[in-house]
Amino acid sequence: MLPNDETLFDKVVNLSKRRGFVFQSAEIYGGFRSTYDYGPLGVLLLRNVKEQWWRSMVQLRHDVVGLDASILSPPAVWQASGHLANFSDPMVDCRECGARHRQDKLDDPNACPSCGKSGSLTEAREFNLMFKTHAGPMVESAAEVYLRPETAQGMFVNFANVLNTSRKKPPFGIAQIGKSFRNEITPGNFVFRTREFEQMEMEFFVPPEDSDEWYHYWCGARMDWYLDLGMPEDRLRLREHDADELSHYSTGTSDVEFAFPWGWDELEGIANRTDFDLKRHAESSGTKLEYHDPASGERYVPHVIEPAAGATRTAMAFLMAAYDEEEVNDDVRTVLRLDHRLAPYKVAVLPLSKKPELIEPSNEVLGLLQPHWMCDYDQTQAIGRRYRRQDEIGTPYCVTIDFDTLEDRAVTVRDRDSMTQERVPIDGLVDHMAGRLPA
Ligand code: GAP
Numbered sequence: 001m002l003p004n005d006e007t008l009f010d011k012v013v014n015l016s017k018r019r020g021f022v023f024q025s026a027e028i029y030g031g032f033r034s035t036y037d038y039g040p041l042g043v044l045l046l047r048n049v050k051e052q053w054w055r056s057m058v059q060l061r062h063d064v065v066g067l068d069a070s071i072l073s074p075p076a077v078w079q080a081s082g083h084l085a086n087f088s089d090p091m092v093d094c095r096e097c098g099a100r101h102r103q104d105k106l107d108d109p110n111a112c113p114s115c116g117k118s119g120s121l122t123e124a125r126e127f128n129l130m131f132k133t134h135a136g137p138m139v140e141s142a143a144e145v146y147l148r149p150e151t152a153q154g155m156f157v158n159f160a161n162v163l164n165t166s167r168k169k170p171p172f173g174i175a176q177i178g179k180s181f182r183n184e185i186t187p188g189n190f191v192f193r194t195r196e197f198e199q200m201e202m203e204f205f206v207p208p209e210d211s212d213e214w215y216h217y218w219c220g221a222r223m224d225w226y227l228d229l230g231m232p233e234d235r236l237r238l239r240e241h242d243a244d245e246l247s248h249y250s251t252g253t254s255d256v257e258f259a260f261p262w263g264w265d266e267l268e269g270i271a272n273r274t275d276f277d278l279k280r281h282a283e284s285s286g287t288k289l290e291y292h293d294p295a296s297g298e299r300y301v302p303h304v305i306e307p308a309a310g311a312t313r314t315a316m317a318f319l320m321a322a323y324d325e326e327e328v329n330d331d332v333r334t335v336l337r338l339d340h341r342l343a344p345y346k347v348a349v350l351p352l353s354k355k356p357e358l359i360e361p362s363n364e365v366l367g368l369l370q371p372h373w374m375c376d377y378d379q380t381q382a383i384g385r386r387y388r389r390q391d392e393i394g395t396p397y398c399v400t401i402d403f404d405t406l407e408d409r410a411v412t413v414r415d416r417d418s419m420t421q422e423r424v425p426i427d428g429l430v431d432h433m434a435g436r437l438p439a
Helices: 008-019 038-059 077-081 152-157 161-165 208-228 276-285 312-323 356-369 384-392 403-408 426-433
Strands: 022-024 036-038 063-066 088-093 101-103 125-128 132-135 145-149 173-183 196-206 236-240 251-261 263-274 302-312 323-328 331-336 347-350 375-377 397-401 410-415 421-425
Touching: 008 312, 008 323, 036 263, 036 426, 038 063, 038 173, 038 196, 038 208, 038 312, 063 152, 077 152, 077 276, 101 384, 152 161, 152 173, 152 196, 152 276, 152 302, 161 173, 196 208, 196 312, 208 236, 208 251, 208 302, 251 312, 263 276, 263 312, 276 302, 302 312, 312 323, 331 384, 347 356, 347 384, 356 375, 356 397, 356 403, 356 426, 384 397, 403 410, 410 426, 421 426
Parallel strands: 063 173, 347 375, 347 397
Antiparallel strands: 022 036, 088 101, 088 125, 132 145, 173 196, 196 302, 236 251, 251 263, 263 302, 323 331, 397 410, 410 421
């Protein structure tokens, strides 16, 4: 890991493009600023991050269920949530060069960061970050709709549906992974802040008197998730918001922050949102959004603890945390020390040569491994270079089929981190790997 290396950011961006993790969107047309496409490796990494989140937040719990709500929604939702009125950033224009900036992110509030001109910035005005479009064939008569700027509101709007169909009662949660859209004034730092991104959010509905306890529980549980997946402890911290940072509806918020090359920055926010959202949607829609306990007869509006993480941002943080360079035989080896659960490919199958007699057993080995794990297959270039290519994309194991395989029906298994190699019989290979890789 190279946390203090000022070039780490460029190295990871470079590797992402060169090896097919992340591409600039619409690159052949000059690129579409601030949007990115996830390539063959990026899509696997991102899926693995989301899969691990889903596993810990939904699969391994009895008190959380899933949801996949629509991205388009009518203004009433955003009116009630407060987004139409408040989801904005202060924007300034430069009278000299026309650039627009977020005032609260300026190092020097009097000078334009684009052209450097002092005193050229206008007064700040609020810029709403939601993308608006029209549903229906005729723009003039069609209804205005919004692309969701967070997945959270889908959970609040469906609270009664889920409560009535899932047989859950507080404390219980609704989890969702999906795209969100924000017309950010200053997107940047690669996929850290983009206008289209993916979130992993969970709304946990609790009896009001238990909300503080659950808030602390989720702060701890979410920190543990990152650490368990290999984030180094010294590059992760939980930062509690000061009172003046809190949203008007929140009685407590903490951010999980990662030490990015530009400093500590947010991966996830864990907020005690009180009963704000359910009450607002109940008032606006006229639908009761409360829990009625049939045993005690008690009725109450649950309070909500919300762990809200960015999937795309977190995938990038895992890449940065995993990036390593080490000297091996007077050469520098780049290796992504990704946790096995996050690695895009778990195994690479590498015939020592392209000779036809090695291709048949290689296909057999690939066929044995593929039902269990995502595998790469590569038969060109010297074996040493192929090992390096797999190290660079974080593949935990390489399996090499050589001419001895034809005699002993065994293959060489090489470990990414230690670079040690061992001979394993083909017939015991799946069991051997199962002891080392996630199911
Ligand atoms: N429902 C609460 C909510 O949306 P947020 O702090 O605005 O809270 C949660 O967003 C997470 O979503 C952030 O911690 C971040 O990881 C991710 N996120 C937010 N805006 C983003 C953007 N423009 N680009 C990439 N990720 C973003």
